[in-house]
Amino acid sequence: MHRTQIYLTDQQWKLVGQRATGEGVSQSEVIRRVLDEALGLLDGTERRVAVIDSTAGTSPDSLPWQEWLAEVRGRSAADRLTGLGL
Numbered sequence: 001m002h003r004t005q006i007y008l009t010d011q012q013w014k015l016v017g018q019r020a021t022g023e024g025v026s027q028s029e030v031i032r033r034v035l036d037e038a039l040g041l042l043d044g045t046e047r048r049v050a051v052i053d054s055t056a057g058t059s060p061d062s063l064p065w066q067e068w069l070a071e072v073r074g075r076s077a078a079d080r081l082t083g084l085g086l
């Protein structure tokens with residue numbers, strides 16, 4: 001990683017700060033993410049994780065993701081195999 005300095009407009013500074021606060025990350029991390037996105041450095045997985053991270057907790061009535069995932073997937077693979085007699 002390399003250290004650099006950049007000049008931001010007042011509007012850019014404000015929006016970077018708001019996003020950093022909203023996502024619970026540093027302003028530097030926000031700038032790196034924006035650059036990664038703009039430069040096409042994010043593969044599909046990283047982009048999906050970024051979307052999930054940015055929306056986590058926005059629906060207070062939803063199950064925690066671990067419980068949701070268990071519900072969506074159903075029984076564990078071990079339980080399914082046991083049910084087959086394996």
